[in-house]
Amino acid sequence: MASKQEQEQNLHLTLLVDKEKNRVVLAETNGDFIDTLFSFLTLPLGTITRLLFKNEQQQESFGCISNLYKSVENISDEVFFNSICKRMLLYPRNNSESDCQKLKLNVDDSEPTKYFICNTCAEGTGLLSTFVGASCSCGNLMDKEIKLHGGFRNRDCVFVKKQTLYLIFDDLKVLQSFPGNTLHQLQQLGYKNMNKLTHMSVTVGLNEILELLRKALTSDSPLSDVFLANGKFPYKCIFSSKTPLSNVPTTTDVIMDIKVTISKSKQMIVYAEAERDFVNFLFSFLTAPAGTILEQLNGNYSIGCMNNLNKSVRELHFSCFMIPIYTPTGYPKVAPQFGYVNQPLEKLCEKDTPPYRYCNNGVVYDYSNQKYGSMKLFDPRSSNGTIKSAVGFVKGQSKFIVWDNLQVTTLDKNTSSIAFLQKLNIPFDDLEVHEMSIGETEALNLLGASLTSFEAALTEALFHLIEYPEEEPY
Numbered sequence: 001m002a003s004k005q006e007q008e009q010n011l012h013l014t015l016l017v018d019k020e021k022n023r024v025v026l027a028e029t030n031g032d033f034i035d036t037l038f039s040f041l042t043l044p045l046g047t048i049t050r051l052l053f054k055n056e057q058q059q060e061s062f063g064c065i066s067n068l069y070k071s072v073e074n075i076s077d078e079v080f081f082n083s084i085c086k087r088m089l090l091y092p093r094n095n096s097e098s099d100c101q102k103l104k105l106n107v108d109d110s111e112p113t114k115y116f117i118c119n120t121c122a123e124g125t126g127l128l129s130t131f132v133g134a135s136c137s138c139g140n141l142m143d144k145e146i147k148l149h150g151g152f153r154n155r156d157c158v159f160v161k162k163q164t165l166y167l168i169f170d171d172l173k174v175l176q177s178f179p180g181n182t183l184h185q186l187q188q189l190g191y192k193n194m195n196k197l198t199h200m201s202v203t204v205g206l207n208e209i210l211e212l213l214r215k216a217l218t219s220d221s222p223l224s225d226v227f228l229a230n231g232k233f234p235y236k237c238i239f240s241s242k243t244p245l246s247n248v249p250t251t252t253d254v255i256m257d258i259k260v261t262i263s264k265s266k267q268m269i270v271y272a273e274a275e276r277d278f279v280n281f282l283f284s285f286l287t288a289p290a291g292t293i294l295e296q297l298n299g300n301y302s303i304g305c306m307n308n309l310n311k312s313v314r315e316l317h318f319s320c321f322m323i324p325i326y327t328p329t330g331y332p333k334v335a336p337q338f339g340y341v342n343q344p345l346e347k348l349c350e351k352d353t354p355p356y357r358y359c360n361n362g363v364v365y366d367y368s369n370q371k372y373g374s375m376k377l378f379d380p381r382s383s384n385g386t387i388k389s390a391v392g393f394v395k396g397q398s399k400f401i402v403w404d405n406l407q408v409t410t411l412d413k414n415t416s417s418i419a420f421l422q423k424l425n426i427p428f429d430d431l432e433v434h435e436m437s438i439g440e441t442e443a444l445n446l447l448g449a450s451l452t453s454f455e456a457a458l459t460e461a462l463f464h465l466i467e468y469p470e471e472e473p474y
Contacts, residue, residue, distance in 0.1 A: 009104045009105060010105075010203045010204060010205050011029070011032055011033045011036065011104060011105055011203075011204040011205075011209075012029065012033075012201065012202070012203060012204065013027045013028070013029050013033060013168075013201070013202050013204055013227075014027065014028045014029070014199060014200070014201055015027050015199070015200040015201070015202060015223070015227060016028075016197050016198070016199060016200075017197065017198045017199075017200050017228065018196055018197060018198075019196070019198050020196060022224070022228055023170060023221065023224045023228070024170050024221075024223040024224045024227060024228060025169075025170070025186070025189060025191070025197060026167050026168065026169050026170070026182070026185065026186075027167070027168045027169075027223060028165055028166070028167055028168075028177055029165070029166060029168065030162060030163065030164070030165060030166070031157060031160045031161050031162040031163065031164055031166070032103075032104045032162060033166075033168075033204065034159070034160050034166050034168075034174060035103055035104075035157070035158040035159050035160060036103050036104070036105050036106070036107075036209060037168070037172070037174070037212075037309065038159050038160070038309070038313055039096070039099075039100050039103055039106065039107075039108075039158070039159075040107075040213055040216060040290060040306070040309065041289065041290050041291030041294070041306075041309065041310055041313065041332060042094050042095070042096040042099075042100060042289050042290075042291060042332045043094060043107070043108060043213075043289060043290055044092035044093070044094060044286065044287050044288060044289050044290075044334075044335075044338075045062075045065050045092075045285055045286050045287075045288060045289075045290065045293065046069060046089055046090065046091070046092040046286030046287060047091070047092055047094065047108055047110060048062065048065075048213070048217070048290065049062065049065050049066050049068075049069040049286070050069065050090065050091070051107060051108075051109070051210065051213070052210065052213065052214045052217075053065070053066045053069075053214075054066060054069060054070070062217055062218065062451070063449075063450050063451040063452050063453055063454065063457070064405050064406035064449075064450050064451075064453055064454065064455070064457045065285065065286070065406075065450055065451065067403075067405050067406045067407045067408075068282060068283065068285060068286060068406050068408065068450070069089075069090070069286060070407070071406075071407055071408035071409070072086060072089045072090055072283065072286070072408075073090065074409075075408065075409075075410060076410070079394050079395060079398050079410055080393055080394055080395070081380060081381060081382065081383065081393065081394070081395060082380055084131045084133070084134060084380040085380050085381060085393040085394070086393075087131075088131075088287065088337075088338055088380070088393070089283055089286050089287065089393060090286075091110055091111070092110075092286055092287040092335070092338055093110070093113060093287075093335035093338050094108055094110065094289070094335065095289065095332060095333050095334065095335040095336075095351055096289075096332055097110070097112060097113065099158050099159070100158070102157075102158050103158055105204070105205070105206055105209050107206065107209055107210055107213060113130050113148075114130065114132065114145055115128060115129070115130060115145065115146050115147070115148055115362075115363050116128070116129045116130070116131070116132050116134070116142040116143055116144060116145055116146070117129070117136075117142055117144050117146055118136035118138060118140050118141070118142045118143075118144065119140070119143060119144040120136070120138060120140045121136060121137075121138050121140070126358070126373075126374060126375045126376055127142065127375065127376055127378055128142075128356055128363060128375040128376065128377050128378065129142040129377070129378040130337070130377070130378075131378070131380060132145075134378045134380060134385065135385065137385075142378065146361065146362045146363055147361075147362040147363070148362065148363055148364070148365075149359065149360065149362045149363070149364045150364055150365070157322050158322075159321060159322065160316075160320050160321055160322070161320060161321070161322065164176065164177075164320055165177035166320075167181060167182060167185070168223065169185070169223075170221045170222070170223045170224055171220060171221065171222075171305045171308050172216055172222055172223075172305040172306075172308045172309045172312070173308045173311075173312055174309070174312035174313075174316060175312075175316070176316065176317060176320055200227075202227050208226055208227075211225075211226045212226050215304070215305075216304050216305050216306055216309065217303060217304040217306060218304050219304055219305065220304070220305060222304070222305055255277075255281075255342075255344040255438050255439055255440065255443060256274075256275075256277040256278050256281065256344075256437075256438045257435065257436065257437050257438070258272045258273065258274045258278050258402075258435075258436050258438065259272065259273045259274075259433060259434070259435050259436070260272045260273075260433070260434050260435075260436055260458070260462070260466075261273075261431055261432070261433050261434075262431070262432050262433075262434060262463070262466060263426060263430055263431065264430050264431075264432055265430050267459075267463065268404060268456060268459040268463065269404050269456075269458040269459045269462060269463055270403075270404060270424070270426065270431070271401050271402060271403050271404065271458075272401070272402045272436075272458060273399070273400070273401060273411065274399075274400050274401075274402050275396075275398075275399060275400070276391075276392060276394045276395065276396050276398055276400075277342065277392075278400070278402065278438070279394055279398075279400045279402070279408060280340045280342070280391075280392030280393055280394060281340055281342075281343070281344065281443065281446075282402065282406065282408065282446070282450075283340070283392075283393050283394070283408075284334075284339060284340035284343060284348060284392075284393075285447065285450055287334055287335070287338040287339060288334050288339075288348050289332040289333070289334065290306060291310055291313075291331065291332045292331065292332055292333065292334060292347055292348060293348075293447065293451070294306060294307060294310040295310070295331050295347050296345050296346075296347040296348055296444070296447065297444070297447065297448055300444075300448060301448040301451060301452055302452075303451055303452065331347070333350065333351035334348060334349065334350040334351060335350065335351065336350055336351050336352065336353040336354070336377075337350065337353065337377070337379055337380070337381065337390075338350055340392050340393075341381065341390050341391055341392060342391075342392070344438075344439075344440050344443045345440065345443055345444060345447065348447075353377055353387065354367075355367060355374065356374070356375040356377065357373045357374050357375060358373040358374075358375055359373060363375060381393060398410060398412075399411040399412070402458065403458075404455065404456050404457065404458045404459055405453075405454070405455045405456065405457065406450055406457050406458070434466055434467075436462060436465055436466075438462075442461065442462060442465070445460075445461035445462065446458075446461045446462070448461070449461035
């Protein structure tokens with residue numbers, strides 16, 4: 001969690017404001033603010049939900065992601081392989097955490113990664129865990145903390161160079177600040193001179209950054225909403241049309257099967273009966289960074305202004321960054337061990353687990369493949385903690401009900417079908433059951449719908465797959 005001193009640090013922005021329209025035309029700032037802005041792309045959706053949307057009313061939620069998050073909270077620990085798996089989904093790890101910890105304002109209050117071994121076996125078993133309380137092969141708990149040596153980059157800057165000035169527009173497009181860039185952009189916006197524009201200096205603290213993150217996901221004018229709203233932060237939302245993807249090649253590979261019950265009169269999916277593969281896939285949305293999601297959706301869905309932010313990272317000149325290669329925020333990875341092992345969407349696959357070696361009463365990254373002192377990493381997503389047998393977050397024997405709004409509940413052996421149907425309160429002749437196969441295209445539709453639909457993610461992603469038999473002519 002960020003220290004009190006870190007939370008009290010402030011950033012500064014110079015705004016150019018159109019007073020008549022009450023709108024921020026552009027802002028100018030240095031690299032510290034841009035680092036924080038770009039760090040939004042590294043945040044897993046579960047972290048964003050926990051920070052911003054967990055306790056919000058439905059009309060102010062971030063698609064159906066908050067329903068997935070609340071489902072994880074409400075499902076019994078016994079459904080997961082262990083309590084660690086549940087904690088992984090509620091507090092997903094940021095794969096760029098070592099960089100983000102250097103931010104002047106870091107919205108992610110997650111605990112930094114720690115490393116544990118068994119106090120009884122110490123380094124003798126060669127087993128290492130990044131989760132406290134995991135079970136060692138000897139049966140005891142791995143709760144002795146050891147340090148990671150040499151795991152952080154020794155530089156003050158994070159993603160971009162500090163002293164460079166940048167322009168930020170109301171839709172979160174970012175450019176390097178040159179007079180030519182500024183002039184061209186103001187001309188494009190229809191301004192002939194500075195007569196209608198006013199300078200304003202603002203101090204930005206953690207509260208403003210959190211609201212800027214919220215508006216980046218839900219608004220087309222985040223800067224105006226946050227800095228010209230007198231602290232009220234009025235809610236406003238912009239999304240793309242909720243239609244199935246049409247420009248993605250259809251695949252014939254069946255990844256998972258579900259059984260859906262539809263309402264014929266409302267033309268909607270009421271709920272789906274699913275097993276662990278489908279639920280593991282849905283839950284994996286929570287551990288995926290926002291930038292990864294945007295890369296996977298490839299512009300097919302508009303999510304506030306996050307697309308503009310992601311595009312800016314790709315198009316900003318390489319000289320602005322600390323190293324002249326593609327930046328960590330351009331395509332952030334799911335943290336090792338935090339993904340779904342059988343992930344059908346390529347870019348949502350987790351980053352490879354680095355090799356570790358015991359050294360000087362701690363652990364180091366070891367890419368030399370030395371056998372002496374090498375350590376195996378405990379994987380909680382399996383019945384025995386081994387990477388090879390890792391499957392997912394929930395147990396295989398569990399059955400689930402997934403509602404149209406992506407609320408997930410368990411369906412155990414003691415669930416009464418009579419009571420279930422009675423609770424639905426829908427005429428039986430309006431209900432119809434269909435079996436459905438999910439491939440890569442459908443998986444992509446589900447990902448997009450989970451972010452842009454408030455109540456009907458299953459319907460908007462999958463209902464077009466429902467096939468009705470052709471009526472015979474009279």
